[in-house]
Amino acid sequence: MTGVSTITADELVVAPVETGFWTRSRKVGLGLAAAGVLAAIAFGALATSQTARFTLSEDAQGAALAIDGTVGAILFGLIAAAAGAAMFTDRWFPWLLGVGIVAFVLSFLCWQISDAPAGQNFMPLVNIVRGTFLLAVPLIFGALAGVLCERSGVVNVAIEGQLLMGAFCGALVGTMAASAWVGLIAAALGGAFISLLLAIFTIRYLVDQVVMGIVLNLLALGLTGFLYERLMQTNQAKYNQPPHFGNWEIPLLKDIPVLGPALFRSNLFLYLALILVVVIHIALFRTRWGLRTRSVGEHPTAADTLGVRVLGLRYRNVLLAGVVAGIGGASYTLLLYSFTKNMIGGKGFIALAALIFGRWSPTGALLAALFFGFADQLGVYLGAINSIIPSQFLAMLPYLATILAVAGLVGRVRAPAADGKPYIKG
Amino acid sequence: MTTTATEEKKAPEQPKESFAQAFLHGLWAANTVTVTILAVVLALVIGGILIVVSDPDVMAKYGYFTARPGDALGSSWEVVGDAYASLFKGSVVDPAAVSAWISGEGGWERVFAPISETLTYTTPLVFTGLSVALAFRGGLFNIGAQGQAIVGVILAALAGFLIPLPPVVHLVVALLAGALGGAIWGFIPGFLKARTGAHEVINTIMLNYVALYFLTWIIVQKGVQNPDRTDAISKPVDSSAQLPRLLGDNLRVHAGIILAVLVTWGVAWLLNRSTLGFELRAVGNNPDASRTAGISVTATYVSVMVIAGALAGLGGANMVVGSTADALTPLVVAQIGFDGILVALLGRVKPWGVALAALLFGALRAGGNTMQSVSSISLELVTVLQALIVIFIAAPALVKAIFRLRAARAARLSTSLAKGW
Numbered sequence: 001m002t003g004v005s006t007i008t009a010d011e012l013v014v015a016p017v018e019t020g021f022w023t024r025s026r027k028v029g030l031g032l033a034a035a036g037v038l039a040a041i042a043f044g045a046l047a048t049s050q051t052a053r054f055t056l057s058e059d060a061q062g063a064a065l066a067i068d069g070t071v072g073a074i075l076f077g078l079i080a081a082a083a084g085a086a087m088f089t090d091r092w093f094p095w096l097l098g099v100g101i102v103a104f105v106l107s108f109l110c111w112q113i114s115d116a117p118a119g120q121n122f123m124p125l126v127n128i129v130r131g132t133f134l135l136a137v138p139l140i141f142g143a144l145a146g147v148l149c150e151r152s153g154v155v156n157v158a159i160e161g162q163l164l165m166g167a168f169c170g171a172l173v174g175t176m177a178a179s180a181w182v183g184l185i186a187a188a189l190g191g192a193f194i195s196l197l198l199a200i201f202t203i204r205y206l207v208d209q210v211v212m213g214i215v216l217n218l219l220a221l222g223l224t225g226f227l228y229e230r231l232m233q234t235n236q237a238k239y240n241q242p243p244h245f246g247n248w249e250i251p252l253l254k255d256i257p258v259l260g261p262a263l264f265r266s267n268l269f270l271y272l273a274l275i276l277v278v279v280i281h282i283a284l285f286r287t288r289w290g291l292r293t294r295s296v297g298e299h300p301t302a303a304d305t306l307g308v309r310v311l312g313l314r315y316r317n318v319l320l321a322g323v324v325a326g327i328g329g330a331s332y333t334l335l336l337y338s339f340t341k342n343m344i345g346g347k348g349f350i351a352l353a354a355l356i357f358g359r360w361s362p363t364g365a366l367l368a369a370l371f372f373g374f375a376d377q378l379g380v381y382l383g384a385i386n387s388i389i390p391s392q393f394l395a396m397l398p399y400l401a402t403i404l405a406v407a408g409l410v411g412r413v414r415a416p417a418a419d420g421k422p423y424i425k426g
Numbered sequence: 427m428t429t430t431a432t433e434e435k436k437a438p439e440q441p442k443e444s445f446a447q448a449f450l451h452g453l454w455a456a457n458t459v460t461v462t463i464l465a466v467v468l469a470l471v472i473g474g475i476l477i478v479v480s481d482p483d484v485m486a487k488y489g490y491f492t493a494r495p496g497d498a499l500g501s502s503w504e505v506v507g508d509a510y511a512s513l514f515k516g517s518v519v520d521p522a523a524v525s526a527w528i529s530g531e532g533g534w535e536r537v538f539a540p541i542s543e544t545l546t547y548t549t550p551l552v553f554t555g556l557s558v559a560l561a562f563r564g565g566l567f568n569i570g571a572q573g574q575a576i577v578g579v580i581l582a583a584l585a586g587f588l589i590p591l592p593p594v595v596h597l598v599v600a601l602l603a604g605a606l607g608g609a610i611w612g613f614i615p616g617f618l619k620a621r622t623g624a625h626e627v628i629n630t631i632m633l634n635y636v637a638l639y640f641l642t643w644i645i646v647q648k649g650v651q652n653p654d655r656t657d658a659i660s661k662p663v664d665s666s667a668q669l670p671r672l673l674g675d676n677l678r679v680h681a682g683i684i685l686a687v688l689v690t691w692g693v694a695w696l697l698n699r700s701t702l703g704f705e706l707r708a709v710g711n712n713p714d715a716s717r718t719a720g721i722s723v724t725a726t727y728v729s730v731m732v733i734a735g736a737l738a739g740l741g742g743a744n745m746v747v748g749s750t751a752d753a754l755t756p757l758v759v760a761q762i763g764f765d766g767i768l769v770a771l772l773g774r775v776k777p778w779g780v781a782l783a784a785l786l787f788g789a790l791r792a793g794g795n796t797m798q799s800v801s802s803i804s805l806e807l808v809t810v811l812q813a814l815i816v817i818f819i820a821a822p823a824l825v826k827a828i829f830r831l832r833a834a835r836a837a838r839l840s841t842s843l844a845k846g847w
Contacts, residue, residue, distance in 0.1 A: 157627075157631075197817075201817065201820070201821050201824075205820075205821035205823050205824055206823075207817075207820045207821050208820070210567055210569075210627055211567075211767075211771065211820060212817075212820065214569060214764070214767055215767075215768065215771075215813050215816050215817055215820070216813075216817075218764060218768070218809055218812070218813040219809075219810060219813035219814065219817070221806075221809060222806050222807070222808070222809030222810035222811075222812075222813055223476075223806075223810055225804065225806035225809065226476060226480070226804045226806035226807050226809075226810055227476075227480055228806075229804035229806060230480035230481070230803075230804055231480055231482075235482075341806075346635055346638075349631055349632075349634075349635065350635075352628075352631065353628075353631075353632060356628055390643050392639040392640070392642050392643035393639070393643070395635075395639045396635070396636045396639045396640070399632035399633070399635045399636050400632070400636060402628065402632050403618070403624070403628075403629050403632050403633070406618075406624040406625065406628050406629060407618050407621075407622045407624040407629075
């Protein structure tokens with residue numbers, strides 16, 4: 001019983017691969033085409049003839065892409081439908097899907113913006129892009145923590161707990177040492193602490209990895225909540241007034257139109273997140289460590305046979321994941337706020353969703369995190385223009401998108417083969 | 427996919443012993459009861475350490491520990507002892523109330539108040555715990571008890587204040603609505619698992635949040651929101667749909683606990699005596715073999731999740747038709763779904779074990795309230811204790827190593843679930 005048999009229950013349940021005319025691409029295409037036509041009709045009818053302006057600044061001023069609301073809603077709806085129709089050629093699937101989704105969103109926005117109260121018929125793109133990236137920061141860190149863990153075969157459901165512990169330790173130690181940098185290191189160690197528990201119990205004591213992750217989330221919630229009430233609430237000044245990192249402008253890059261003010265006049269955490277995506281991507285696919293990590297995640301026995309220390313590598317990667325997630329948690333307390341109970345509030349699970357939606361790859365995770373960040377930011381924006389779309393439904397979007405992705409409706413997602421299976425030598 | 431092959435080598439056959447010998451022999455072996463008790467002890471010890479290190483006054487005394495160790499140890503003992511005494515008084519019995527009753531100064535209600543509180547907190551945990559445990563036995567990890575409870579509480583509350591019905595019928599309708607809501611929310615991941623192989627862990631996590639956002643949305647809709655209030659709270663459930671209280675109006679324990687015991691019995695029967703239960707356990711143990719034997723694995727997955735969802739939905743319904751609350755708020759179900767996971771694990775995914783585990787967790791919650799109000803120790807300590815207990819339960823090898831227990835069979839959680847995404 002080595003736990004590495006290649007056929008698992010899950011694979012057998014999967015519906016047989018579609019053959020014949022109705023390939024996955026064509027099915028999705030049909031759905032997209034229908035959604036596009038529906039958007040053209042419904043959004044077109046609901047939109048007003050007000051001009052919808054997408055301004056390239058932080059307010060209504062400056063250059064703008066402008067289009068008549070009704071025309072825009074119909075036009076973009078039809079573009080989405082056309083992209084769906086083009087999918088029947090069975091080619092360029094990811095590109096057509098991307099175009100289709102963007103067009104659908106634009107059609108929706110034309111309706112919303114033209115329908116906004118008078119004087120607010122504009123969408124400041126710089127604000128939207130900046131908000132999207134800022135809201136995505138903890139998701140990127142969390143999803144990268146998931147990539148590091150799960151690529152080496154350890155399921156990481158404890159992202160929420162790692163973020164929370166990072167936020168807490170960052171606030172506590174940062175305040176006591178009166179230094180944001182010390183706080184950052186403490187946050188990394190805090191995340192690593194949760195990771196250490198995850199590693200010891202799942203690798204050494206073979207506890208089910210999902211079970212352990214869930215329990216660790218509750219442990220982190222209780223632990224930080226307990227210490228928050230005991231220490232921070234009684235003596236706010238001494239334990240919970242963390243120093244904050246300011247905004248750093250990057251020379252040259254900050255002058256790029258739209259992207260400059262949105263991205264490169266930002267904070268340490270955003271830069272760090274973007275750098276980490278690149279570093280982990282290169283490390284995972286271009287270095288010896290990456291090859292070993294992936295092989296341990298796919299087929300540990302084979303890796304072991306070739307002399308890779310499976311358990312050691314897993315320990316190291318899980319701890320590294322905790323460091324990454326801990327830093328992500330610090331982006332809550334060392335940037336804007338002080339610590340409050342349960343302040344991560346489910347972002348760790350959206351990060352998990354981003355990991356899965358991004359198919360366990362760093363770049364995929366980045367894109368998924370940005371998509372979810374955009375959904376979040378859109379909710380804020382629509383709230384500001386008194387939209388009739390309830391923000392709660394936008395908040396559901398990441399979760400629904402993940403369910404669709406996992407169910408194989410928007411492309412097949414496949415976890416590393418040995419993800420979640422403990423490795424027992426021999 | 428057993429991962430415990432190395433651990434489960436049976437000890438060589440022992441010669442026959444008398445009952446007393448067997449009892450003493452078993453006492454220090456790593457069996458279920460011993461490991462559970464030691465896990466609770468370990469959790470309490472760590473909780474005590476947390477209380478001490480988070481108390482600045484006591485920690486100050488550790489500053490001169492080498493000079494006068496008695497000071498530090500004495501005050502540590504005092505603060506921890508005081509906290510755990512409150513925990514006990516709030517969940518089991520308060521000796522002061524008993525002596526007051528005997529001497530005629532106090533009423534009987536104060537004597538039974540702790541038990542009443544414990545049972546009130548126990549009730550929903552029995553349902554969510556059974557939900558998770560049942561799915562476990564069928565080879566599925568239902569992290570979605572939280573979401574199922576939320577949808578259950580929504581439908582139960584809507585039935586409770588939108589449909590005018592005579593007393594008993596109204597209660598039954600509200601409970602059934604709760605079960606239906608949970609069943610729908612359980613059906614989705616079950617169906618997706620059966621049809622597409624989508625992992626139920628991912629889908630149930632996601633559906634938890636979908637349910638939560640749906641709850642926060644529906645509370646503030648016209649016809650649902652309480653017209654007298656501006657905050658997010660719904661109309662109260664009609665009194666005709668409330669479960670009757672068992673010990674008078676001053677004590678919160680209600681008929682939900684009786685329902686919980688009946689449902690536990692029902693689940694035990696379902697698992698051990700019914701055809702569906704047999705198929706469910708077979709699929710949980712080995713889906714391939716079950717399929718070969720002619721059991722429809724997909725149908726079993728769907729029915730397991732529907733029943734598990736209905737159970738969690740009943741637990742959710744309990745939160746508005748019992749005595750905990752009578753209206754929807756964003757936090758109306760608290761954490762009963764997540765706690766249900768811990769309860770199921772602690773109860774070794776057996777129905778009566780789950781009921782006992784729920785009783786322990788209910789007692790911790792009830793006692794935690796007293797600990798917070800009397801000893802001003804944050805209620806969050808209870809969450810820490812619960813998580814720690816389950817961590818130690820889940821890793822009996824660790825407990826065994828700490829206390830140098832002898833090996834015994836059947837002391838560990840089934841790790842046959844370790845099958846990844």
